Amino acid sequence: MITAQHLTKRYGDHAAVDDVSFTARPGRVTGFLGPNGAGKSTTMRMLCGLTAPTTGQATVVDRPLRSMANPGRTVGVLLDASAQHAGRTGREVLSLSAQLMGLPSSRVGAVLETVGLTDAESRKRTRSYSLGMRQRLGLAHALLGDPTVLVLDEPANGLDPAGIRWMRELLRGFAADGGTVLLSSHLLREMEAVCDDLVIIGGGRILAQGSASELLSGPSTRVRSVDDRALTAALTAAGHTVERTDEGTLATAASPEEVGRVALAAQVVLTELRAATSTGLEQLFFDTTAQHGREGIAA
Numbered sequence: 272m273i274t275a276q277h278l279t280k281r282y283g284d285h286a287a288v289d290d291v292s293f294t295a296r297p298g299r300v301t302g303f304l305g306p307n308g309a310g311k312s313t314t315m316r317m318l319c320g321l322t323a324p325t326t327g328q329a330t331v332v333d334r335p336l337r338s339m340a341n342p343g344r345t346v347g348v349l350l351d352a353s354a355q356h357a358g359r360t361g362r363e364v365l366s367l368s369a370q371l372m373g374l375p376s377s378r379v380g381a382v383l384e385t386v387g388l389t390d391a392e393s394r395k396r397t398r399s400y401s402l403g404m405r406q407r408l409g410l411a412h413a414l415l416g417d418p419t420v421l422v423l424d425e426p427a428n429g430l431d432p433a434g435i436r437w438m439r440e441l442l443r444g445f446a447a448d449g450g451t452v453l454l455s456s457h458l459l460r461e462m463e464a465v466c467d468d469l470v471i472i473g474g475g476r477i478l479a480q481g482s483a484s485e486l487l488s489g490p491s492t493r494v495r496s497v498d499d500r501a502l503t504a505a506l507t508a509a510g511h512t513v514e515r516t517d518e519g520t521l522a523t524a525a526s527p528e529e530v531g532r533v534a535l536a537a538q539v540v541l542t543e544l545r546a547a548t549s550t551g552l553e554q555l556f557f558d559t560t561a562q563h564g565r566e567g568i569a570a
């Protein structure tokens with residue numbers, strides 16, 4: 272489990288992260304999304320103890336990471352796959368960390384196999400690695416201590432389609448075994464495919480969070496009637512929120528059956544009633560972050 276409680280990071284007058292609270296739970300993949308400059312990396316650095324919060328607290332498995340004697344045995348971190356020592360081989364990078372974490376050298380071969388780096392590749396200096404190979408090495412490094420928690424900033428960056436699918440299966444398997452995964456990525460389709468929970472951040476603040484199924488389902492019913500004003504009043508009186516969509520229908524989270532019953536009781540004739548399809552993460556992302564992306568910045 273990872274918990275961010277009221278995390279704030281100020282650089283001078285600028286709040287890079289502003290009162291951010293969320294929980295990434297065991298057995299689930301939590302996606303951390305936001306436009307460029309939203310505060311994702313800064314939040315992840317605070318979770319990993321690399322950046323001290325101005326206020327608030329971050330804990331991993333109920334403790335601040337900095338207080339752990341051997342954090343690599345609990346948390347695997349991949350924050351920047353290109354930040355590897357260019358003159359070391361992949362195998363040397365892993366062997367050194369295995370020694371520092373008190374792990375048997377057999378872990379090195381095990382994680383190389385898990386991430387699909389061959390023996391020959393592992394003996395090359397990382398300066399000759401492609402970005403995809405660096406990501407695989409970074410992930411091997413994160414998995415080395417057999418952690419229960421993974422914090423991964425853009426791990427799929429540079430992977431080819433087969434690599435992305437492989438990463439998806441690896442993360443789903445890690446969560447299915449009870450692990451906690453916090454993952455940031457700009458690949459929205461991939462996030463939609465892999466995440467159980469979503470946290471969306473913009474301008475340093477949380478804009479939306481919840482289970483992916485909840486957030487992506489949106490208002491579940493679309494309805495038209497001969498008297499939308501009376502229907503809206505009746506639905507609102509029954510405790511439902513109602514919005515008008517761009518297509519001119521009314522949208523509500525109430526089920527089609529419930530809308531039908533309310534309309535019947537209010538004696539409003541319906542001209543259309545249907546369950547809405549899923550919103551899709553791309554739509555949710557743009558709807559939620561419209562004010563915060565670079566394209567949303569007024570000229």
Ligand SMILES: Nc1ncnc2c1ncn2[C@@H]1O[C@H](COP(=O)(O)OP(=O)(O)OP(=O)(O)O)[C@@H](O)[C@H]1O
Nearest residue numbers: 282286287288305306307308309310311312313314
């Ligand atoms: N060390 C620093 N000093 C000053 N400002 C910083 C520092 N680190 C980050 N920031 C600012 O904090 C804000 C959030 O940056 P951050 O890197 O966390 O965003 P991000 O969501 O990870 O963006 P991206 O998707 O582009 O990686 C930005 O405005 C950035 O310029």
